[in-house]
Amino acid sequence: GAGVSQSPRYKVTKRGQDVALRCDPISGHVSLYWYRQALGQGPEFLTYFNYEAQQDKSGLPNDRFSAERPEGSISTLTIQRTEQRDSAMYRCASSPLDRIYGYTFGSGTRLTVV
Amino acid sequence: QQPVQSPQAVILREGEDAVINCSSSKALYSVHWYRQKHGEAPVFLMILLKGGEQKGHEKISASFNEKKQQSSLYLTASQLSYSGTYFCGTEIGSNQGGKLIFGQGTELSVKP
Numbered sequence: 001g002a003g004v005s006q007s008p009r010y011k012v013t014k015r016g017q018d019v020a021l022r023c024d025p026i027s028g029h030v031s032l033y034w035y036r037q038a039l040g041q042g043p044e045f046l047t048y049f050n051y052e053a054q055q056d057k058s059g060l061p062n063d064r065f066s067a068e069r070p071e072g073s074i075s076t077l078t079i080q081r082t083e084q085r086d087s088a089m090y091r092c093a094s095s096p097l098d099r100i101y102g103y104t105f106g107s108g109t110r111l112t113v114v
Numbered sequence: 115q116q117p118v119q120s121p122q123a124v125i126l127r128e129g130e131d132a133v134i135n136c137s138s139s140k141a142l143y144s145v146h147w148y149r150q151k152h153g154e155a156p157v158f159l160m161i162l163l164k165g166g167e168q169k170g171h172e173k174i175s176a177s178f179n180e181k182k183q184q185s186s187l188y189l190t191a192s193q194l195s196y197s198g199t200y201f202c203g204t205e206i207g208s209n210q211g212g213k214l215i216f217g218q219g220t221e222l223s224v225k226p
Contacts, residue, residue, distance in 0.1 A: 103158060104158065
């Protein structure tokens with residue numbers, strides 16, 4: 001696609017429910033990154049993939065968070081048993097392997113846990 | 115590990131210059147700069163690889179001093195469109211696969 005597409009744009013969920021956030025990167029972009037951004041703060045690294053392989057998941061806060069990219073394209077970030085502290089903007093970004101072009105970020109998913 | 119940006123905020127009049135600094139406690143492989151406008155996604159401005167190079171993008175340029183583990187973003191003759199929050203993103207090794215750690219941001223406001 002022309003840009004990085006994330007869905008849903010907004011998600012309100014009750015505490016304890018599971019949520020799945022989707023990211024569709026730019027076609028041909030090998031690398032895909034997940035970040036979380038609190039209001040007024042810089043993006044906080046969660047995890048990233050090259051092709052379908054998860055290269056680094058050191059930023060995932062705990063084992064309730066997981067991510068996959070089974071075919072090396074679309075990725076899903078899943079949060080199980082959501083808690084209020086999970087409320088944030090979740091952003092996906094993609095880039096070619098040659099990183100001189102930087103990341104292209106998606107518009108994000110605003111998650112609110114009530 | 116998070117880089118430190120300074121200043122946290124700056125207010126300019128149109129046409130004035132500004133410098134935003136980004137410092138890391140770790141040796142850096144590359145530094146990225148992004149601008150984020152309110153309610154929008156961060157947008158890539160430029161990348162600097164180690165080697166002390168300076169890059170330019172219109173009236174916005176940046177330098178990278180790998181020995182000091184610092185990068186600076188220079189905005190000259192600022193325009194209203196430059197307003198937003200600027201983030202540096204640092205990559206600490208060539209084997210990090212482009213994983214960036216972002217600073218806390220510098221909010222820039224350009225007034226008429």
